[in-house]
Each structure stands twice: as structure tokens, then as C-alpha cells.
Amino acid sequence: MENLKAKIQETSAFIKERTRLNPRIGIILGTGLGALVDDIEIERVIPYQEIPNFPVSTVESHQGNLVLGNLSGKAVVAMQGRFHYYEGYTMQQITFPVRVMKALGIEVLIISNAAGGMNRNMKKGDLMIITDHINLLGDNPLRGPNDPELGPRFPDMSQAYDKELRELALNIAIEKGFYVHQGVYVALPGPNLETPAEYRFLITIGADAVGMSTVPEVIVARHAGIRVFGISCITDLAIDGVVEPVNFEEIVEAANQAEPKLTTIIKELVARIQL
Ligand code: HPA
Numbered sequence: 001m002e003n004l005k006a007k008i009q010e011t012s013a014f015i016k017e018r019t020r021l022n023p024r025i026g027i028i029l030g031t032g033l034g035a036l037v038d039d040i041e042i043e044r045v046i047p048y049q050e051i052p053n054f055p056v057s058t059v060e061s062h063q064g065n066l067v068l069g070n071l072s073g074k075a076v077v078a079m080q081g082r083f084h085y086y087e088g089y090t091m092q093q094i095t096f097p098v099r100v101m102k103a104l105g106i107e108v109l110i111i112s113n114a115a116g117g118m119n120r121n122m123k124k125g126d127l128m129i130i131t132d133h134i135n136l137l138g139d140n141p142l143r144g145p146n147d148p149e150l151g152p153r154f155p156d157m158s159q160a161y162d163k164e165l166r167e168l169a170l171n172i173a174i175e176k177g178f179y180v181h182q183g184v185y186v187a188l189p190g191p192n193l194e195t196p197a198e199y200r201f202l203i204t205i206g207a208d209a210v211g212m213s214t215v216p217e218v219i220v221a222r223h224a225g226i227r228v229f230g231i232s233c234i235t236d237l238a239i240d241g242v243v244e245p246v247n248f249e250e251i252v253e254a255a256n257q258a259e260p261k262l263t264t265i266i267k268e269l270v271a272r273i274q275l
Contacts, residue, residue, distance in 0.1 A: 007053045012103035014052050019044045019068045023077040024275050026106040030113035032255025034080045036263045040069040055083050055093045072271035086191035091141035095220035102224045109221045110229045114255045115211035117234035118203050125258040128181040130161050130230035133215050136188050141216045151223035160222055165229040172268045178261050183208025187215035199238040233258045
């Protein structure tokens, strides 16, 4: 535990030495959704492999960069590419960057992902504001001794996804004329996609979209008292009777296509967030 705090301290000090910005909003960009970075007035880009204690991203579509800059007039720190459980990292490794962003001063975390849509109203390329999640990863980043300086032993999850931020985003979508879903995201370890029986199970337990990320970072963000906004890009449909073979390239392509809508919502949300 002391070790974790020392690492957070070392890594955040390393980053602070390389930027004058004091970001109060963190952004994690999911598979195929990294283009938002083009809208950031970049002050500093630090490749993950240069950052002490950071794991190195292994998924080819993911650029592994920490980007510091201004978006919609606010200082942000963005992760272009994230770490997944299926890559073999521990939950603590996956969520370490969230601890570091907290140490840099973030109060809000905006998190995006690519997900399979299971709700019958969904179409490929749709967006879903995450209202809640179900953790089926079979693991938890908070397992083990708890450091009360980092957060409580039993963090509350009654409103993991901040209601005010969700309402702001919903209003933005309505103003821009984008249809967005709202629903529950379920995380599985992957890396295989789900069988039709698994999709039926996931629908039955109340999930609307399924993916392999986000939940660990959100758990740690809530532990650290960070407000969270999560949004999924529906890259494939897993609706009973409509389950089609999918491959990773198609997921990335669908995410790329939906990306402009996602970028618009995030940019406007950052503009309107009151800190
Ligand atoms: N299942 C799990 N993860 C995913 C999916 C899916 O259908 N689509 C994108 N990520």
C-alpha cells in the first residue's frame, strides 16, 4: 500500500514536471475513439512508455499517450488508449492512471468505450450514456488492504455515474439532434466476444451494452471521490436473433464512424461542467 502511494507520488511528480497545466478533468478514450485528441490544444504529449510505473498498451488500435492540454477552454488530461484486463494486467495496473490523474487534481472523469448493444432499440454506431454498470469481471481493483487516504474501504456505488453530468450530456445530445440511449453497461473479462447464450443471460440481468473495460476505472474513480461520466459507442449488435459474427476491425470501424458525435458531446460537456 505504501508502495502504491509512493508510485502515485513518483508518477504524478514526473508529469507535473512536464506541464504547467493543472487539469481538473480527466478523459479516457476507448477503442477507436481517440480522435477527440485532435480537438485538444495540446500542451504536452507523453507516451506511456516514458511514464514511470505506467503499464504499456498492447492493443494495436490503441495509441498509448497521455495528452495534456486545453479542451473547450478547460485544462484536461486525456488518456489516448487504455489498459484492458484481457491484456493480462492486474486490476491495480489498469486503474493506476486514474490514481495518478486524481493526484494531478482531476475532479471529473469522462470515460468512453466501444460496446456491444443488446437493447432492441439499438443500432450500430449509436451512443449510450451509461447510467449504471454491472461488474462481471470476477475481480476488483480495490481488493486487498485499503488505504483510507486514497478512499473508503467500502465505497458507495449508489450513483456511480453522476446524475448531473448525465443530464448535461443528454441536453447536449437533444440540442445537437443526436439520439442517445441511456442504459446499463456490463463488463466481462473477454477477450472473446459473447456466445448467444451469454448475451441472453446479460440481457436478463438488466444490461443494455457489454464491453471489456471501464468498470475498473470507474470503481477506482468513485473510491477516490471523482465524479464520473461514461459513454458507450455501440459498435456491434448482440440482440437475440440478430447476433452476427463480429471481428475487431469492424468494432474499430464502427467506433470511428460514431466518433464525431461522441467528440461533440464530450467537447460540449467539458465546456459546461461546473467545477
Ligand atoms: N462484446 C464485448 N465487448 C465488446 C463488444 C461486444 O459485443 N463490442 C465491443 N466491445
